[in-house]
Amino acid sequence: MVTPEDIKGWIEQGIAECRVEISGDGQHFYAVIVSPEFAERNRVQQHQLVYKALGDRMKAEIHALSMQTMTPEEYAAREGQSN
């Protein structure tokens, strides 16, 4: 069974300077993915980068992965708002 830590590891290895916050109940996974690689890309391309990093590893479970992708600046701005 795929664990959140598995997914975190695969994504972080597959995208440069990447940090992943992930939670999941074994059925559904929710990931916030932060990397400067997302800067020049639109949302679809950002998510495609994540899917490429995952490759075929979670073909079946990938359906249950909800994700938010952002650059470090966007993440900092968002964190700035919430605390």
Next chain:
Amino acid sequence: MDTQEKIKAQLQENDIVLYMKGNTMFPQCGFSGRAVEILKACNAKFDTVDVLSNPDIRDGIKQYSNWPTIPQLYIKGEFIGGSDIMLEMYQNGELQEKIKAL
């Protein structure tokens, strides 16, 4: 007509096409159901394609957009995104703008 041509034809027939599991009355998956609700909330006029009853389309659409999951939203033939991106665009009003501009 092979699958990719069938998809192109479907995308030309309607401005907004949602490839989903099930249909608007009976979505067969939470993500597809949410996508339908979002489009309804935008008062969008849209067509749906049930990938469960069209296995060839189910794989073909993933190749077409290089996107591994369903649902998939297309506006004017352009791939907009899956359930997450639709929600994000709905929350910041971007999706409503795109639909109004049609």
